[in-house]
Amino acid sequence: MEHIETIAVHAGRAVESGTGAVTPSITLSTTFERDRDGSYIHEFVYTRSENPNRMQWEEALAAMEGGAAAMAFASGMAATAALLQTLRSGDHVIIPTDLYHGSRDLVTTIMARWGLAATAVDMRVAANVERAIRPNTRLIWIESPTNPSLNIADITAIAAIAQERDILTAVDNTWATPVWQKPLALGVDVVMHSTTKYFGGHSDVLGGALILAEDGALAEQLRSIQLLSGAVPSPFDCWLLLRSLPTMPLRVREQTATAATLAAFLARHPGVSQVHYPGLAAHINHDVAQRQMQGGFGAMLSFEVVGSAEAAMHVAANVKLITRATSLGGVESLIEHRASIEGPHSPTPDTLLRLSVGLEHVDDLTADLEAALG
Numbered sequence: 001m002e003h004i005e006t007i008a009v010h011a012g013r014a015v016e017s018g019t020g021a022v023t024p025s026i027t028l029s030t031t032f033e034r035d036r037d038g039s040y041i042h043e044f045v046y047t048r049s050e051n052p053n054r055m056q057w058e059e060a061l062a063a064m065e066g067g068a069a070a071m072a073f074a075s076g077m078a079a080t081a082a083l084l085q086t087l088r089s090g091d092h093v094i095i096p097t098d099l100y101h102g103s104r105d106l107v108t109t110i111m112a113r114w115g116l117a118a119t120a121v122d123m124r125v126a127a128n129v130e131r132a133i134r135p136n137t138r139l140i141w142i143e144s145p146t147n148p149s150l151n152i153a154d155i156t157a158i159a160a161i162a163q164e165r166d167i168l169t170a171v172d173n174t175w176a177t178p179v180w181q182k183p184l185a186l187g188v189d190v191v192m193h194s195t196t197k198y199f200g201g202h203s204d205v206l207g208g209a210l211i212l213a214e215d216g217a218l219a220e221q222l223r224s225i226q227l228l229s230g231a232v233p234s235p236f237d238c239w240l241l242l243r244s245l246p247t248m249p250l251r252v253r254e255q256t257a258t259a260a261t262l263a264a265f266l267a268r269h270p271g272v273s274q275v276h277y278p279g280l281a282a283h284i285n286h287d288v289a290q291r292q293m294q295g296g297f298g299a300m301l302s303f304e305v306v307g308s309a310e311a312a313m314h315v316a317a318n319v320k321l322i323t324r325a326t327s328l329g330g331v332e333s334l335i336e337h338r339a340s341i342e343g344p345h346s347p348t349p350d351t352l353l354r355l356s357v358g359l360e361h362v363d364d365l366t367a368d369l370e371a372a373l374g
């Protein structure tokens with residue numbers, strides 16, 4: 001199994017030996033029987049530590065990213081929190097200035113109270129990361145493309161800088177998906193996903209994941225945090241995510257093709273001052289994106305409306321087919337005025353609208369945006 005389409009259909013799945021069921025069953029039991037001598041007959045003890053559906057899902061996740069180990073969590077934030085919990089009080093992390101606001105708030109509020117120091121840098125330039133390194137830097141957290149500005153970091157260059165100094169690197173690969181970007185192959189140690197987005201793909205299940213290049217000491221530590229912090233996904237959530245996986249490469253490819261067309265349309269529109277999409281030749285790091293993303297730039301884009309915040313709100317208010325809602329990666333297109341959800345400290349321009357491109361026909365989406373832009 002080399003191609004991602006084949007991995008998506010077969011990883012984590014096997015015909016069930018007891019019944020011949022082609023599709024996995026859901027094992028809801030929280031507890032599993034012991035033998036008379038106290039040993040466990042099967043490999044399962046208690047669902048927080050292991051469950052058949054979670055094991056299948058974790059196996060599939062590792063295969064999708066080409067990793068050696070994977071841990072599934074109840075949300076993307078739980079996965080991020082678990083990785084941060086491997087650090088010690090007094091350690092230092094480097095984060096991008098414009099990462100997902102939840103990750104930024106987790107680092108700068110909760111983890112800061114536990115003694116974690118953080119520096120935010122503009123990761124569009126790898127040298128900025130190098131300059132921010134301190135003797136106690138333990139983790140470089142990369143997000144590329146970033147949410148919501150679609151900035152691109154040179155993952156290979158940053159991973160090389162980190163490797164020289166024995167610093168751990170992690171990439172939030174939620175937006176790119178493994179269909180377009182494989183950070184582990186670029187030299188990164190850990191990939192994080194909000195599986196709520198493209199893996200789930202239908203806006204009906206919350207989940208997160210960490211996938212590691214090596215099944216070593218860090219994997220052991222993360223499994224113990226997963227078990228003891230307890231933010232594990234339910235068997236049904238794991239089943240739903242595995243249920244969505246076979247169609248993920250198809251969905252992502254189609255959504256990406258539509259996003260590329262919409263980005264070009266918006267870039268030509270007089271009511272739009274700027275389009276943020278790494279697939280556009282005008283994007284500041286288009287060449288880096290082309291190098292590290294395998295033939296596609298994802299299905300997320302942002303654009304700035306000419307005028308004020310009110311003008312942007314007006315466009316969001318006037319779309320009919322596209323739904324005004326947060327989140328992304330589902331089959332339905334969503335639009336969001338990002339600054340208003342990110343709060344008063346948001347660095348996002350208040351004329352920016354973020355678009356998650358779904359599976360509707362490209363002409364219908366174009367017409368909806370055209371009418372709303374007036």
Ligand SMILES: *Cc1c(COP(=O)(O)O)cnc(C)c1O
Pocket residue numbers: 075076077078100102103143147172174175193194195196197206207208
């Ligand atoms: C949504 C999102 C998260 C958070 O994931 P949840 O599943 O909502 O906890 C993290 N990073 C990125 C880039 C996201 O889009």
